[in-house]
Amino acid sequence: MSLAARSHGLAVLGLTVAALACDSSKAAELSSSGPSAGSAPSGELEVAAPSASIDPELDEPPPKPKGTLPLYARxxxxxxxxxxxxxxxxxxxxxxxxxxYSGSNDSVAQGKKPFYQLTFKEPTPVRTVTILGNRDPAFFNGYAILSGQLDVFDASGRLVATITQDSDGQRHDFIFKLPQTAEGVxxxxxxxxxxxxxxxxWGDVAISEFQVE
Structure with a gap:
């Protein structure tokens, strides 16, 4: 073996020894600053136990209250x-x-009585009914309901409230507020x-949204 090769080998050996010494020193430092007795062993991940009240396989999220479902679903x-x-x-x-939009010529101005009716699948408490006037950007003006009447019926078909009023604002909205919450509507x-x-x-009328609270 040549002198140059040997020198190279000694240099590599020296670097290896230095690396080992560094690792040994780092290990000692980690050991001295590591977790105290009773903690999880070094190198193992300590995972908190899942809460006893939550079991991803058995527990299911509670169903949404019916009042939060979209109106078309209720x-x-x-x-x-x-x-x-x-x-x-x-x-x-x-x-x-x-x-x-109501059908052609289905308007009070044309001698008719256009109406929009909701029948709830289950009796529902109602306090406020909002009717938003037409906001269709294609036919923005000329289809408004200017005065309207809200009739409220209970589960037996009995009329429990009637409110009449004029529309309000540029878009002709209605906000019907019952004196108190009507149960079982x-x-x-x-x-x-x-x-x-x-x-x-076309002689018709239009409303944008029917909202119930």
């Missing part, structure tokens, strides 16, 4: 008529830019009593 809709392409479901879909019917049925070519 009630069936009936209307006096609908213009093709603008169905009654548009007024319970959660979007203010989709509207229900089965049917809500909103009827136009004055409208803009003569301000558009």
């Amino acid at each position: 009630a069936e809709v009936e209307v006096s008529s609908s213009y093709p392409g603008w169905p009654a479901s548009n007024a319970v879909d959660g979007s203010e830019e989709t509207s229900w 089965r049917v809500l019917r909103f009827t136009s009593t004055r409208d803009e049925g003569k301000r558009n070519w």
